[in-house]
Amino acid sequence: MFRSALRQSARVATVAAASSRISAARAVAPVANSFRGYADKASPTEVSSILEQRIRGVQEESGLAETGRVLSVGDGIARVHGMANVQAEELVEFASGVKGMCMNLEAGQVGVVLFGSDRLVKEGETVKRTGEIVDVPVGMELLGRVVDALGNPIDGKGPIKSSKRSRAQLKAPGILPRQSVSQPVQTGLKSVDAMVPIGRGQRELIIGDRQTGKTAVALDAMLNQKRWNNAAGADEAKKLYCVYVAVGQKRSTVAQLVQTLEENDAMKYSIIVAATASEAAPLQYLAPFAGTVGLLHDYTWQMLDVEAPGWYKNPLFGVIFHSRSAFDRVTRLAPLTLSPGLTCQLFALKPPGRSFFKNLLYPQGRFWAIYAHTMKKPGVKGYRVYFGSGTDTLDGVRSRTKMYKPFVTRGIPRMVRTAFRQGYRITHTGLLCWTPIPRPRDVPRVRALFLALEATLTCMFFVQTKHIEDMYWKHIFPWVREDVEYSPLCCRSALKETIRGYQDLSADQLEDIYTKRISHRRSLMRGYARTHKIRKLAKNAVAFRKKNAEHSLKHYNKDTVAGASKQRTRKAAIRSAARHPCGPCGRNFDSPSALKKHLGTDRHASKLALQAAGAAVAYRQMSLLLRRPPGREAYPGDVFYLHSRLLERSAKMNDKLGGGSLTALPIIETQGGDVSAYIPTNVISITDGQIFLEAELFYKGIRPAINVGLSVSRVGSAAQLKAMKQVAGSLKLFLAQYREVAAFAQFGSDLDAATKQTLSRGERLTELLKQKQYSPMAVNEMVPLIYAGINGHLDNVPVAKILQWESDFLNHLRTNEKTILDQIDKEGALSKELEAKLKDVIKSFTANFS
Known part of the structure; x- marks a missing residue:
């Protein structure tokens, strides 16, 4: 029923x-x-x-094209319904504040990759368009900085003051704006500059298995530009700026890279773009050093939580930081910014040297900070270090650091006063970490946090003298006191100090006290200003009134008409003299529009080292999560276009567009030496040559481990220095023949004289081309070495002593035959007279070499 x-x-x-x-x-x-x-x-x-x-009953809602709702979210991908008019690669913003980029435009929904944590985005959440395509800041202000893929600074040096932005996806230059490669890129590596030369505007692939020195080749090339940039002086057209894009690398690797560049003073012409491997593909835009602050907080909590007697720390620390959750709440009140040097040093295996303290920053502004003083006495080897904290509620750390002066007896630590009396002086003051001055209601707790941070860094760096309490905390940190090369100046732990502030007052009472303090200070300043004016008036009343009257008359009698006429005349003179200069390259233009057009070109020679394989893997991961159809090796069908649209931006522009260049050194990692895989063959077909690094050669100690037979440069030889071309023209062919003969010589014992000579000279040339990492060489020093090796002048030198001969010979040239080096550098070629002179020098030195 x-x-x-x-x-x-x-x-x-x-x-x-x-x-x-x-x-x-x-x-x-x-x-x-x-x-x-x-x-x-x-x-x-x-x-x-x-x-x-x-x-x-469906009606179009107002703004449906501008907003949407999240259908699903996960793995860094959000699917959004609505936003019918959204553009490809447009930035969208979620209600939670997370931003994303539209990648898939499908019927009824949009696939968005997130630039933040997908845990913050909920289903049903509102999404709105921004109308902006993904762009990044550009300009000379980025030099020396470490940024993420969106151009956000992640090095703790503050915001980037760049007024220009450019879209991330730009169209590559066409055929007519380009010209042929004509200027060399000197990498400082003998084997590269001699056999696989690179020119400005070229795309040269660096390919090889993991741990074969691919990044080392690119890094040495970056370090070598310091020599050329310093020699160029104010001529920006000759300088070479470097950009290193780390995609899919470990955070510690990127930190070590930045540290190496800073130690060699190469960051001033370099930019690091970091997207590390520790995050999912859409989250690789996060900072590589984001976890360093958390590491420092972990160390600090361990220092506070250690089991020790009551005299180890002030009991008030136990009241404020009674649990880890209470400690974390206080750390959120004071977001720390770490010095770039400290960011790298926390990953190091031993305490820092003097260069670390010398390169610490002291940013402008009012901060609470942990500072480091480096003290040195003239004529005395060694230096001393002191750590302290500045937590003044009005002026911040500056009110503390400015107190450290010789002959000051109050307010500075006893050991620092003693060092001043012994003749030591402060040579550098820098900040290890800092935070904006907190709100008055948070001052007591944040001040306790900074005392704990001071104690942690003091103990970690062994800036505190030996004490019985070392036994309670020395197991926390990775370093040992015996590795420290400086003398400590801190005599006690900051954990024993009194925590200044009103711990027993409420937040409103603390705000009231701060307001009264500010009012009292302003009244004092007004009183001082009034007294100062009265003092000047009393000293000479007539002169004081006369000066004020002259200033007033000068202001009221100002001829505004003549001033406007003078300004018009000046502007006309600027136009006639074509004085619209380009700051970076120094060229003048006759109109602002011509200057703007020039600024939009790749005018300044730059070198881009890119982890292309990491970019392809990240793109594959995002494409699979967006449900795009996979192809060979699960890569999407447009992965070739991904690399080509990027590498085609490398070009040597013609003189009408500034004559600048962009040189690309993409880096590809192979598996088991297989260069026929999908991504390697794609990039090889796009680039103008490749440097193939072989694992077998690397393990034999031949470094850089360049395989001569598979490495080639298709256009760089046109830009090779003439002197290098003269001496190294037959080097690559000879080494290829040597390795072929060496492979067959293993099976036979009877060899003719010519084969024996080939083997003997090949061994010496192979040894001569070896080079240590981070030691690039000038081209005028390479030419004599390769000339000596290729012409048989080293045939009688034992193979084991080739590197010793090289070192001694270069010292001999720099001291006794500097004219030869200067002439090669000036002329760029070997004349007959210079070649004969070089030959005599090599013969005489080799004959006397023992």
């Missing part, structure tokens, strides 16, 4: 729905005919669409 009743009710509902549809259709027909007065009746398509809209 229940079933029959249910069927009857369903029939009634169906009939009612049908009758409503018919009545709605009748009501729609006159309206449709009024819009379409030129036709007798509507087409079936129009009628069906109108009926569908009226039946469902």
Whole structure:
């Protein structure tokens, strides 16, 4: 009975729905005919669409094209319904504040990759368009900085003051704006500059298995530009700026890279773009050093939580930081910014040297900070270090650091006063970490946190003298006191100090005290200013009034008409003299529009080292999560276009567009030396040559481990220095023959004289081309070495002593034959006279070499 009743009710509902549809259709027909007065009746398509809209009762919402809602989210990908007019690669913003980029534009939904944690985005959340395509800051202000893929600074040096932005996806230059490669890129590596030369505007692939020195080649090339940039002086056209893009690398690797560049003073012309491997593909835009602050906080909590007697620390620390959750709440009140040097040093295996303290920053502004003083005495080897904290509520750390002066007896630590009396002076003051001055209600707790941070860093760096309490905390840190090369100046732990502030007052009472303190200080300053004016007036009243009167008359008698005329004349002179200069390259232009067009070109020679394989892997991961159809090796079908649109930006521009260049050194990691895999073959077909690094050569100690047979440069030889081309023209062919003969010589014992000579000279040339990492060489020093090796002048030198001969010979040239080096550097070629002189020098030195 229940079933029959249910069927009857369903029939009634169906009939009612049908009758409503018919009545709605009748009501729609006159309206449709009024819009379409030129036709007798509507087409079936129009009628069906109108009926569908009226039946469902769907009406277009205002702003539907500008907003949407999250259908699903996970793995860094959000699927959003709505936003019908959104553009490809447009930035969108979620209600939680997370931003994303639209990658998939599908019917009814949009696939968005997130630039933040997907845990913050919820299903059903509102998404709105920003109308902006993904862009990044550009300009000379980025030099010396470490940024993420969106151009956000992640090195703790503050915001980047760049007024220009450019889209991340730019169209590569066409054919007409380019010119052929004509200027060399000196890498400082003998084997590269001699056999696989690179030119400005070229795309040279660096390929090889993992741990074969691929990054080392790019890094040495970056370090070598210091020599050329310093020699160029103010001529920006000769300088070479470097950009290193670390995609999919470990955070510790990026930190070590930055540390190496800073130690060699190469960051001033370099930019590091970091997207590390520790995050999912859409989250690789996060900072590589984001976890360093958390590491420092972990060390600090361990220092506070150690089991020790009561005299180890002030009991008030236990009240404020009674648990880890309470400690974390206080750390959120004071977001720390770490010095770039400290960011790298926390990953190091031993304490820092003097260069670490010398390169510490002291940013402008008012901060609470942990500072480091480096003290040195003239004529005395060694230096001393002191750590302290500055937590003044008005002036911050500066009110503390400015107190450290010789002959000051109050307010500075006893051991620092003693060092001043012994003749030591402060040579550098820098900040290890800092935070903006907190709100008055948070001052007591944040001040306790900074005392704990001071104690942690003091103990970690062994800036505190030996004490019985060392036994309680020395197991926390990775270093040992015996590795420290400086003398400590801290005599006690900051954990024993009194925590200044009103710990027992409420937040409102603390705010009231701060307001009264500010008011009192302003009244004092007003009183001082009034007293100062009265003092000047009392000394010489006539002169004081006369000076004020002259200033007033000068202001009121100012000729504004003449000033405007002078300004117009000056602008006309600027236009006639074409004085619209480009700051970086120094060229002048006759109009602002010409200057703007010039600034939009790749005018300044730059070198881009890119982890291309990491970019392809990240793109594959995002494409699979976006459900794009996979192809070979699960890569999407447009992965070739991913690399080509990037590498085609490398070009040598013609003189009308500034004559600048962009050189690319993409880095690809192979598996088991297989260069026929999908991504390696793709990039090889795009680039102008490749440097193939072989694992077998690397393990034999031949470094850089360049395989001469597979490495090639298709256009760089046109830009090779003439002197290098003269001496190294046959080097690559000879080494290829040597390795072929060496492979066959393993199976035979009877060799003719020519083969023995080839083997002997090949061994010496191979040894001569070896080079230590981080030691790039000038081209005027490479030429004599390769000349000596290729012409057989080293045939009588034992193979084991080749590197010793090289070191001694270079010292001999720098001291006794500097004119040869200067002449090669100046002329760029080997004349007959210079070649004869070089030959005599090599012969005489080799004959006397023991």
